[in-house]
Amino acid sequence: MFLTFPDGARLEVGSREDLNKHHETGYPLGYMHIAMSLGSKDKVDDLTKEIDAAGYKHLSGPRTTGDGYYESVVCDPEGNQIELTV
Incomplete structure (x- = not known):
């Protein structure tokens, strides 16, 4: 779910069944990542x-996601994962 604020900033909030404790593989528990639109x-x-x-550690991309x-x-x-996006 995305929460959209009046200035255009968005916050994605969700839950997953496939969470794990590894930052570099899968999806970590709790805080997952922060995204910054460049x-x-x-x-x-x-x-x-x-x-x-x-x-620094580079996990994926640049690429267009699904x-x-x-x-x-x-x-x-x-x-901690940082997503650089458009």
């Missing part, structure tokens, strides 16, 4: 390259 595919591509060059988002998924130093 405004363009070029910005997603560029920031993904910068993150890779800096040595629900139509262009995204790249990376991890912060603590292993």
